[in-house]
Amino acid sequence: MNAWKAAGTFAQFALGVLFLAASLSKLGDLNDFANQVNHYRLAPVAWVNLIAMVTPWVELLTGLSLVLRVKPRAGAFVALVMMIVFTIAVAAAWARGLDFRCGCFGKAGAQSIGAKKFIENVALTLLAAGAFTRRED
Amino acid sequence: MSEPSNELKPRRSSLGRDVAVLVLAGIALGLSFNALQAFAHSPRALSWIRHEPKLASFESLAGELPPAAAESVTSAPVEATPEPVATSATPTPANPAKPIPVPPPATTPSSKPAAKPTVPAATPAQPQIVTEESVAAPVPVVLPVVPETREPLEVGLDFTKRFHAGRGAAFVDARSAEEYAEGHIPGAVSLPFDDVYKKPELAKAFDEKGLPIIVYCGGGDCDLARTLAYALIEAGHKRVLVFKDGLPGWAAAGHAVTKGVQP
Numbered sequence: 219m220n221a222w223k224a225a226g227t228f229a230q231f232a233l234g235v236l237f238l239a240a241s242l243s244k245l246g247d248l249n250d251f252a253n254q255v256n257h258y259r260l261a262p263v264a265w266v267n268l269i270a271m272v273t274p275w276v277e278l279l280t281g282l283s284l285v286l287r288v289k290p291r292a293g294a295f296v297a298l299v300m301m302i303v304f305t306i307a308v309a310a311a312w313a314r315g316l317d318f319r320c321g322c323f324g325k326a327g328a329q330s331i332g333a334k335k336f337i338e339n340v341a342l343t344l345l346a347a348g349a350f351t352r353r354e355d
Numbered sequence: 356m357s358e359p360s361n362e363l364k365p366r367r368s369s370l371g372r373d374v375a376v377l378v379l380a381g382i383a384l385g386l387s388f389n390a391l392q393a394f395a396h397s398p399r400a401l402s403w404i405r406h407e408p409k410l411a412s413f414e415s416l417a418g419e420l421p422p423a424a425a426e427s428v429t430s431a432p433v434e435a436t437p438e439p440v441a442t443s444a445t446p447t448p449a450n451p452a453k454p455i456p457v458p459p460p461a462t463t464p465s466s467k468p469a470a471k472p473t474v475p476a477a478t479p480a481q482p483q484i485v486t487e488e489s490v491a492a493p494v495p496v497v498l499p500v501v502p503e504t505r506e507p508l509e510v511g512l513d514f515t516k517r518f519h520a521g522r523g524a525a526f527v528d529a530r531s532a533e534e535y536a537e538g539h540i541p542g543a544v545s546l547p548f549d550d551v552y553k554k555p556e557l558a559k560a561f562d563e564k565g566l567p568i569i570v571y572c573g574g575g576d577c578d579l580a581r582t583l584a585y586a587l588i589e590a591g592h593k594r595v596l597v598f599k600d601g602l603p604g605w606a607a608a609g610h611a612v613t614k615g616v617q618p
Contacts, residue, residue: 247399248389248399248401249399249401252401252405256405257589259552263405263406264404264405264406265405266405267401267402267403267404267405268403270401271385271386271388271389271401272381272382272384272385272386273385274385275381275382275384275385275388276377276378276381276382276385277381278381278384279377279380279381279384280377280381283377289373289377291370291373292370292373292374292376292377293377295370295374296374296377296378314554314555
């Protein structure tokens with residue numbers, strides 16, 4: 219295994235652990251997560267609960283796929299798409315000056331929307347892109 | 356006809372299938388998990404279609420209007436007085452209401468008939484005082500204390516009228532500028548929710564002059580006041596009330612309505 223592949227494997231594993239943590243923290247209090255999704259005011263109110271219901275489970279399967287290396291490229295692809303969507307949501311909220319917790323890690327990570335959160339998300343998006351470039355053996 | 360061999364299948368279709376399986380499985384799990392929780396009547400189950408939560412009632416926090424104070428509103432003089440009048444009634448111990456100073460009437464629309472219309476040529480309606488009640492100076496009323504909250508509170512007609520009579524709140528019209536021009540609560544500031552949605556800094560910049568904010572819209576199913584109230588709270592304002600009956604409720608109760616664009 220060359221260094222490039224090792225880096226890709228590491229990126230997939232790290233991303234998987236992050237997605238598992240994000241998923242489990244949201245599943246601990248879905249009502250709170252639904253409120254956070256609502257605060258972004260990007261989706262119609264009627265859809266907010268459905269989004270809150272399924273997002274942590276998709277994250278959970280994505281995290282498991284990456285950590286357990288079951289179809290990790292598919293997991294990395296889903297993680298990449300989700301990170302792009304999350305980053306756009308954070309950027310939109312930040313640009314509009316909304317002041318609320320991001321809801322990214324449930325109640326555990328009560329970070330506010332802002333430059334720090336945006337940079338974090340961009341970094342994670344790059345990590346997901348790196349994870350996706352790792353070809354399956 | 357022979358089946359294409361696995362080697363000839365493009366790699367992407369396998370990735371697409373895996374991604375679809377992963378996402379659909381996640382969606383199915385999420386919906387099933389919520390269905391199970393709903394079936395078990397768990398408080399953690401989410402409703403399938405979200406509705407905005409019902410706002411807490413300001414009246415339930417502030418208590419009933421003390422009779423003497425209610426009297427002071429209904430028997431208030433209509434004539435304008437040159438300076439603001441301090442509140443006069445004494446709150447009852449059981450009620451959190453307490454007198455608060457009333458600001459000068461600088462923010463209300465001009466009452467002079469000779470005032471220059473500020474309407475652009477495109478707007479047919481000229482500023483027009485519909486009734487003289489709208490020019491009344493603040494009257495002595497007991498104004499209840501509005502607590503700082505992280506959610507807007509809903510307020511009814513009686514308290515709204517009292518805040519208006521005593522100039523004890525900043526009134527905000529959440530409807531479009533055109534609807535505002537057709538008629539609004541006297542002294543209300545136009546802050547259309549659609550504008551705030553596009554430029555949330557408008558909510559941040561709104562100066563309530565140290566007063567609680569009362570937001571209203573078209574009453575009934577109108578949701579603009581509630582959504583604007585949330586936007587104002589997200590922008591840092593801490594005392595925001597939603598007048599649930601809106602302009603129709605205000606006008607139906609016989610209170611003044613002013614026409615004209617925002618000065």
